[in-house]
Amino acid sequence: MKYPEFDGTQNCVNADVEIFFYEDWEGEGTGARRPKNKKDFTAAKIMCSTCPFLEPCFLWALHHERYGFWGGTTEEERAKMRTVKGIEYVNPLKDSLYVKRKNR
Numbered sequence: 001m002k003y004p005e006f007d008g009t010q011n012c013v014n015a016d017v018e019i020f021f022y023e024d025w026e027g028e029g030t031g032a033r034r035p036k037n038k039k040d041f042t043a044a045k046i047m048c049s050t051c052p053f054l055e056p057c058f059l060w061a062l063h064h065e066r067y068g069f070w071g072g073t074t075e076e077e078r079a080k081m082r083t084v085k086g087i088e089y090v091n092p093l094k095d096s097l098y099v100k101r102k103n104r
């Protein structure tokens, strides 16, 4: 999967990154990290809904992002979609296309 060609026109380019992630976690380092508290991702959802990168961002995140709000979806929604659709999560650092891009 190719990392989206973000060109600076994505809606979140100047957004506070905190609107996309939970603040507190439990289970760090156990391989089963999960948020301690619920979070309202409405602001992120609204931002993504009109973003020109919504589709590539979502597809990337579905395959490669376990954490955070990406492409209009929460991490829980993507985890559920992976299970239902039989999609395997692939660590982006082990994805050859991504590594090639990052090493340029």
Ligand code: SF4
Residues within 6 Å of the ligand: 010, 011, 012, 013, 047, 048, 049, 051, 052, 053, 054, 055, 057, 058, 069, 070, 071, 072
């Ligand atoms: S879809 Fe959302 S997370 Fe992805 S680039 Fe656009 S605003 Fe950012």
